[in-house]
Amino acid sequence: MDFYTIFILMCIVPSGLSRILDASPANVFSVLKYGAVGDGSTDDSKAFLNAWNDMCGARYNAPTLEVPAGKTFMLGSVVFEGPCKSTSVRVSILGNLVALQMSAWGSDRSKWISFANVNGLIVDGRGQLDGRGDQWWKCAREAKPDVSLWNDMSGCQRPTSLAFHACKTIQLSGITSINSPSNHFSINEVDGATISNVHLTAPEESPNTDGIDITDSRNIQIEESIIATGDDCVAINGGTSFINITNVACGPGHGISVGSLGDKGGKEDTVEEIRVQNCNFTGTTNGLRIKTFAAGTGYARKIHFDQITFQDVKNAIIIDQYYCPHGQCEGGASSNIRLSDISYTGVQGSTTELVAINLNCSSTVPCSNIFMNGVNIVADDPGSTTSASCSNAQGKAISTIPDVSCLEA
Numbered sequence: 001m002d003f004y005t006i007f008i009l010m011c012i013v014p015s016g017l018s019r020i021l022d023a024s025p026a027n028v029f030s031v032l033k034y035g036a037v038g039d040g041s042t043d044d045s046k047a048f049l050n051a052w053n054d055m056c057g058a059r060y061n062a063p064t065l066e067v068p069a070g071k072t073f074m075l076g077s078v079v080f081e082g083p084c085k086s087t088s089v090r091v092s093i094l095g096n097l098v099a100l101q102m103s104a105w106g107s108d109r110s111k112w113i114s115f116a117n118v119n120g121l122i123v124d125g126r127g128q129l130d131g132r133g134d135q136w137w138k139c140a141r142e143a144k145p146d147v148s149l150w151n152d153m154s155g156c157q158r159p160t161s162l163a164f165h166a167c168k169t170i171q172l173s174g175i176t177s178i179n180s181p182s183n184h185f186s187i188n189e190v191d192g193a194t195i196s197n198v199h200l201t202a203p204e205e206s207p208n209t210d211g212i213d214i215t216d217s218r219n220i221q222i223e224e225s226i227i228a229t230g231d232d233c234v235a236i237n238g239g240t241s242f243i244n245i246t247n248v249a250c251g252p253g254h255g256i257s258v259g260s261l262g263d264k265g266g267k268e269d270t271v272e273e274i275r276v277q278n279c280n281f282t283g284t285t286n287g288l289r290i291k292t293f294a295a296g297t298g299y300a301r302k303i304h305f306d307q308i309t310f311q312d313v314k315n316a317i318i319i320d321q322y323y324c325p326h327g328q329c330e331g332g333a334s335s336n337i338r339l340s341d342i343s344y345t346g347v348q349g350s351t352t353e354l355v356a357i358n359l360n361c362s363s364t365v366p367c368s369n370i371f372m373n374g375v376n377i378v379a380d381d382p383g384s385t386t387s388a389s390c391s392n393a394q395g396k397a398i399s400t401i402p403d404v405s406c407l408e409a
Contacts, residue, residue: 066092109158111159116166140158160185217243260293261337271299378401
């Protein structure tokens, strides 16, 4: 080997070695290295937090906190705080996570696993989150036999399984969540998120087990997922905009809901630029629902439902501006939340209720610019015919079954 060849190799090897080191496990922070046991009975919360703190403080490109496959890790309430040093961080959940027994929780029971103030966050993997919700649901029923009080904080407070707060540009994919005590996923004050290929399940009778709750957030994409729970598959709450839900299978559950907006005290809420498309609903209590409290103020506008399929759905299309769960609202009030620019196109399928379309809009601020085209909702019973109920709504309906009398043909 001549001198020139040796010189070239000396120049190349360090550069190549650098690339190898960058791709090596040096930027992978396995929870096992921090003392996690993964036997399904040891509380591994401290090990997870220690691994997170080191990973979040690392200056590598896209450092990864790894939850290895083949193990089950028990966790109490853990909060993964940012901001992190790297512009992108990853949590790879390959193993399974199981919540502590309810009796072992501390005073804060609002969230199980949460991320706060983390930007560029990727959470992915084939792992499963088991919230062990049955103990919490039992507690709720025993502490508050009246279903209307299940969310009473003085009763049996139940945690969200996975929560994101004040994060920007997050990606969540591949995860399975079962038996959440309350909501499976909570998205709050988030700007930019893609949630894909997730599978969220809880028994149909489980209380308030929403799939994904979105509040005060924008630019959220939910796609290619299965949500089968005891409450809304997706709940779109106040302060949200530019939400896209695509290719989601919903059911059982309470459908996809915009709201409830406002509250019994007259809160101001705004929602706009919502699109739900190419979604299937099977056996849900509701299909496409918009609900506002009578005392509420604000608006919900530019909401589009496109290419939707129903099977055995109870309330297929419903707008309820007099929403009052369990009769706890002031009677006679009319909502001041203005609903406008709402479209339903290519919505088809079957319903268990003969009233397939129910537009119960506010007498104070009637719904405006409602558009229906290619809507065909038939009764499950072949011998029955569906109908529509309509009040205080203005707009147009083309090729719509059943006929909606208050909308222009």
